Amino acid sequence: MKLPVLNRVQPASILDGLTTAIITLDSALRVTYLNSATETLFSVSRRHAQGQTLTVAIPHLLEQGMRLRRAIETGTGFIERELKLRRPGDDIGHELLTVDLTVTPAQFSGPGLVLELLPLDRHLRISRDEQLLAQHRASRELIRGLAHEIKNPLGGIRGAAQLLEREFPDSEHLEYTRVIIREADRLQNLVNRLLGPNRLPQKEMVNVHEVLEHVRQLIEAEGSGSFNVMRDYDPSIPEIRADREQLIQASLNIARNAMQALSGEMQPGSPQITLRTRMRRQFTIAGVRHRLAVQIDIEDNGSGVAPTMIEKIFYPMVTTRAEGTGLGLPIAQYLINTHGGLIECQSRPGTTVFSIFLPLEQAA
Known part of the structure; x- marks a missing residue:
């Protein structure tokens, strides 16, 4: 019986399909390769990281430098469970990454290491x-x-x-x-x-930055100069199939919440809302893994959401304001859900971020 001939698959394309972050190092601890999951986990670019020493390319791993040099010298790997990695510049430890780290010696053109980082936060x-x-x-x-x-x-x-x-x-x-x-x-x-809305999304090709610019103009007009709006857009994000009006409504509901969080507050810096966009690779939304997804962040520097409220804010009729209806966030969540997306919230005093995740294409 003749076996079918399989197309040859490049190893790099297999590694790019993994959710585990893979980094290879040479004997000088310079990055020789990293996969898409590493780019997503550490927000680094493969093009800029390759050829750099690990501690420069990925400063999160700065504290592991001595152990990695010892692993090169002795040819012995190690495993570190539930390793807490600090983000650069975060001395207080607000933004910790929790990973399982496996280091394996390997021979490339000379001695080297393979680092596998399984992000536990993701699960x-x-x-x-x-x-x-x-x-x-x-x-x-x-x-x-x-x-x-x-x-x-x-x-x-x-x-x-x-x-x-x-x-x-x-x-x-x-x-x-x-x-x-x-x-x-x-x-x-x-x-x-x-x-809630009684119609299905009328999807067309939409530029997310055009949507955010429309929202920015609306909140700036409503705010009458009481806060600054900063923009941090990723220009490489292509158009997505979505209902433009529903995306505007969902984003506007969140942005208005940010405005209300800033109103009448005394904070160290000037009141500010930041609109940010990023591409995410191999990203899971609502249990479905997507090769590419769009992340839209709406961030404010207000006092934050109380820890007792953070799990309840997407429930209808839940609000901390006497004049609020508690419907803005649940409606925004529903509108994004109908697009196969999800809204998450992270908050601490001085920083509250609502993140909208939307699949850029069909599930992988």
């Missing part, structure tokens, strides 16, 4: 995202069910008040019927907002 994030989505879907179904149950009697109450108003137009109780009608209309509007 924790995927698990947290799946839980967040499950909770969001459950709460949305509950809210939609309640909203439909409220809509029917509301219509009856409003209709009865209108009949009374027509039946007794000169009655001294006219103002009461008008209060009933006005409040019934207000509740109807609230119910409609709880039900």
